[in-house]
Amino acid sequence: MKIAILPGDGIGPEIIEQAVKVLNVLGESFELETAPVGGAGYAAHGHPLPEGTLALAKAADAVLFGAVGDYQYDNLERALRPEQAILGLRKQLGLFGNLRPAILYPELAGASTLKPEVVSGLDILIVRELTGDIYFGQPRGVRECPDGPFKGQREGFDTMRYAEGEIRRIAHVAFQAAQKRGKRLTSVDKANVLETFQFWKDIVTDVHKEYPDVALDHMYVDNAAMQLVRAPKKFDVIVTGNMFGDILSDCAAMLTGSIGMLPSASLDANNKGLYEPSHGSAPDIAGKGIANPLATILSAAMMLRYTFNKNEQADRIETAVKSVLAQGLRTADIFEPGTTKVGTAEMGNAVVKAL
Amino acid sequence: MKIAILPGDGIGPEIIEQAVKVLNVLGESFELETAPVGGAGYAAHGHPLPEGTLALAKAADAVLFGAVGDYQYDNLERALRPEQAILGLRKQLGLFGNLRPAILYPELAGASTLKPEVVSGLDILIVRELTGDIYFGQPRGVRECPDGPFKGQREGFDTMRYAEGEIRRIAHVAFQAAQKRGKRLTSVDKANVLETFQFWKDIVTDVHKEYPDVALDHMYVDNAAMQLVRAPKKFDVIVTGNMFGDILSDCAAMLTGSIGMLPSASLDANNKGLYEPSHGSAPDIAGKGIANPLATILSAAMMLRYTFNKNEQADRIETAVKSVLAQGLRTADIFEPGTTKVGTAEMGNAVVKAL
Numbered sequence A, B: 001m002k003i004a005i006l007p008g009d010g011i012g013p014e015i016i017e018q019a020v021k022v023l024n025v026l027g028e029s030f031e032l033e034t035a036p037v038g039g040a041g042y043a044a045h046g047h048p049l050p051e052g053t054l055a056l057a058k059a060a061d062a063v064l065f066g067a068v069g070d071y072q073y074d075n076l077e078r079a080l081r082p083e084q085a086i087l088g089l090r091k092q093l094g095l096f097g098n099l100r101p102a103i104l105y106p107e108l109a110g111a112s113t114l115k116p117e118v119v120s121g122l123d124i125l126i127v128r129e130l131t132g133d134i135y136f137g138q139p140r141g142v143r144e145c146p147d148g149p150f151k152g153q154r155e156g157f158d159t160m161r162y163a164e165g166e167i168r169r170i171a172h173v174a175f176q177a178a179q180k181r182g183k184r185l186t187s188v189d190k191a192n193v194l195e196t197f198q199f200w201k202d203i204v205t206d207v208h209k210e211y212p213d214v215a216l217d218h219m220y221v222d223n224a225a226m227q228l229v230r231a232p233k234k235f236d237v238i239v240t241g242n243m244f245g246d247i248l249s250d251c252a253a254m255l256t257g258s259i260g261m262l263p264s265a266s267l268d269a270n271n272k273g274l275y276e277p278s279h280g281s282a283p284d285i286a287g288k289g290i291a292n293p294l295a296t297i298l299s300a301a302m303m304l305r306y307t308f309n310k311n312e313q314a315d316r317i318e319t320a321v322k323s324v325l326a327q328g329l330r331t332a333d334i335f336e337p338g339t340t341k342v343g344t345a346e347m348g349n350a351v352v353k354a355l
């Protein structure tokens, strides 16, 4: 069980440290190796995804990723900016299946900007395709506009595309996830405008034949954004493309009001995965010891479940996290009067203790 | 002042009828002519945007549009489906500037799924580009995948693109709108991934030089979706492309909980415009006389303001709408205990009376 540990920037190292503590007390024999990524990769080796880091990630069974990005890298040319490391890892490792749960813990219902009755008990799983779509489609760039009223001017352009096999494999991931949950899947598209997503809808409909026990419905992306705000608990599993998934998964995460709690998994065809918190690198609070490590700890739990097939250990971690919440322990981001404010390391230690 | 009246489908005819009543009591001499569009266009002439309807819209100074779409047209081939009428009108009339206010009336604060303190007093203007982007970019279609691991399979594809002049003109609309409001503009992009939106960001930044009195900031679309849920009142004016604008404007509208109240304007370079409610055709309640006509009535107010430069008349209508709300009149969609439930025509009559 070889795990590449990529702490990254900002609060990345602090939160990863807590997740590593947790892994180390499970009584399993993990082989952990750390490498710089993002801004830290650029600082150390001139590239956000240094060769050695990529090689380590490829050789490992799973990657535990902190977060990337910090102010001093904001003005680098795009190819060198920290977030290119994420895009590079996803593509090079073939991590096409992104699982992003949006769960609202009962103790944290007050943190949401939505009314308690609208969100309490929220438990959605967003399955986002992660290596296709307009994120990677070619050609793209800036060129001379070839036709129409703006002919001859400069224009920026990108290509959206999904091949049949790409849609099929993410649809299988989503249907199988739905089978293990509420057996309802919503495929989000924009088939009324986009050829790519009419095609998407047709293929998902076809894959559905293999999963007659799952109820499938189709929803336009603009309507999905509305329904997430209006009645989020009506969703069970949502499957969508890379671009729409980027937007909707962040929207769904924010419904909980506590994105410091939300893990994510990005899987390849063989359940090798990259695991990372859904939140960012928060450079404004980096180094202060106040960041919430729970999303990263829960990401480690997803790793145990999906890559290493150790459901019992995953359950143990998740139960430990619930118990520290029940004890009233809160980092600053989820603090409310009447609870106990703790720092990053204290929170990590509390989870270790609960284990 | 020639106005093309396009009622469309579902609740379209009922709500348009109320807006026409309102226009008729203003003491202005409008020339109104009605034509079928959407499913009604298809039923009458075999096309969602019949030639005669398009010619009428072109000849008019403004278009007042109800809504399109109904169950019986759902299985038509895409080119004949009702929503193609909207896309066709936008493109053929050059209506590139879409203004979509998201306003929460104090009386309706309870309708929102968000906590009152998060949304009360909400007043955002979303400026969405409406004739470019991946909505219209060529090439698009289904083809044989030309390269990569899925080579030879079928793939759906579309082209995202924005020419410099297209970005400049919508940026001017947005900066000018911000000048008349809170003087803050947020440009939403995905410059960290898309060439089109790195280009967009560069051009918007350049146009900003002409508006030193407006504060400009840039935000990624995924973050914008989060911030709309987290702290929507921080926004003043948002400008973005066609696709992101489609998603974010619906999300913002739903924050208010009362999309039956939200008008929209789609303008060309000379302030000719198409005005329509932000909500859809709601075929499930069509013909029952219970639909909310206020978004359409407020769309007529926007028409007076933007196309006919009759700010005073626009103000009169908006004040009349506020006064019927203050009187406690509510259609079913915004009804709360303690208020008076009225039907579509009663609501229209109440606005007429308040005028």
Ligand SMILES: CC(C)[C@H](C(=O)O)[C@@H](O)C(=O)O
Binding pocket: A083, A086, A087, A246, B192, B193, B222
């Ligand atoms: C950093 C960025 C490239 C990335 C994305 O857009 O996929 C991020 O927003 C995410 O969702 O992981």
Ligand SMILES: CC(C)[C@H](C(=O)O)[C@@H](O)C(=O)O
Binding pocket: A192, A193, A222, B083, B086, B087, B246
């Ligand atoms: C009906 C559809 C084509 C349209 C769009 O996507 O623009 C609608 O969602 C809108 O926002 O007006």
